[in-house]
Amino acid sequence: MRFPTVISRRFPGQPSASGTEETTTRVRKFRLGATFFPLSRRRAAISSTILVALTVLGNIPASAGKVISTIPVGPNPVGVAIAPDGSKAYVANQGSDTVSVLDVASRTVTSAIRFGDAPTSVAFTPDGSKAYVTNQLSGTVSVVDVASGGVASTIRVGDGAYDVAFTPDGSKAYVTNNRSYTVSVINAASGTVTSTIPLRTIPMNVAFTPDGSKAYVTGGGVEVIDVASGTVTSSVMAGENPFGIAFTPDGSKAFVTNYGSSGTHTVSVIGVASGTVTATIPVGSGPMNVAIARDGATAYVTNYFSNTVSVIDVVSGTVASTISVGEGPVGVALTPNGSAAYVTNNVSSVVSVITVESAPAG
Structure with a gap:
């Protein structure tokens, strides 16, 4: 299975929230290999939407949330990450x-x-001193010095650099390269690529188990990399077109979004010990990314075509609530203190800030 990668140079129009055909002459252009083509307005074309890195960043209870702020950013925001101290959020704007x-x-x-x-994607080092940003069309990673706000260095990786994530100890960064079917392993201390891991399918997003022993990469399926050896040891078939991934804090489960292309829009729950899908949760249309609260109680899923965020109760495996956000929500990150979620909306070029209020007792 091949997945288109995004070139969001101009987005004057957008697909409908239902994924059905719209009357418009404006198109969005996406990239598959070296070929550019317009995005269909039909539900089947959900497979041409954008993805972003997923991280476990917050501690928000299952509750009724609401949008408290809408922040205009650059054109076509995709990735979002919040600094470990909670002071700043970085938003990657593909269009500018x-x-x-x-x-x-x-x-x-x-x-x-x-x-x-x-x-496309942003990740902070665990100490918050640097931020790594993938540049999809130039095949590079920009290293930002957070204190000065300047680019400290640029690292050449593979073709189609898409997602980036750090090992929990901060010693390595993994970068998915979705045109060269590889993962670049960067030594964070030296800022150099130390190895390249070949994959069987096009890689999109990557996340590490909390103990740092394994990396899961989504794409045609879910490929499992042993971090010590730097090799693919197994794979898991999730749902239709898996993209986003995040682990529960105890490392027992991985939540994988399946944006689908035939009317099925779900989250697969993978049991890490068994390496099998243990549950499937229906969510909104075109689920893109997922973030899991630090207490492990709640998962947040952006639904691109529904313009919503699904709030999942992790224990019961059901959607506890649905929050309306901007147009084309893609990325989601939770503040370290658990007070808010930041959601990028690719079509309306804004960030929705969601506050979470605990549900009344009883």
Whole structure:
């Protein structure tokens, strides 16, 4: 199975929330290999939507959330990450080759950093001193010095650099390269690529188990990499077109979004010990990404075509609530103190800030 990768240079129109045909002459252009083609407005074309890195960043109870702020950012935001101290959020804007720097306290954009070609995913080092940004069309990673806000270095990786994630100890970064079917392993101390791991299918997103022993990569399926040896040891067949992935804090489960292409839009729950799908949860249309609260109680899924976020009760495996956000939600990150979720909306070019209020007792 092949997945298109995104080139979000211009997005004057958008698909409908239902995924059905719209009357419009405006198109979005996506990239599959070296071929550019317009996105169909039909539900079957959900397979041409954008993806982003997924991380476990917060601690938010299952509850009724609401949008408390809408922040304009650059054109076509995709990835979002929040600094470990909770002070800043970085948003990758593919349409302007920039990253918007948001002050979390005031919920305002304080600056914009210019990068390479089509920045897509953002990840902070565990100590918060640096941020790595993948540049999809230039096959590079920009290393940002967070204190100065400047680009400290640029690392050449594979073709179609898409997602980036750090090992829990911060010693390595894995970058998925979806045009060269590889993962680049970066030594964070030296800022150099130390190895390249070949994959069987096109890689999209990557996440590490909490103990750092394994990396799961989504794409045609879910490929499992042994971090010590740097080799693929197994694979798991999730749902239709798996993309987003996040682990529960205890490492027992992985939640994988399946954006589907035939009317099925689900999240697969993988038992890490068994390496099998143990549950399937229906969500909104075109599920893109997922973040899991630090207490492991709740998972948040962005639904691109529904313009919503599904809030999943992890224990029961059911959707506890649904929150309406902007147009084309893609990325989601939770603040470290568990007070808010930041959601990028690719079509409306804004970030929705969701606050979570505990449900009343009884």
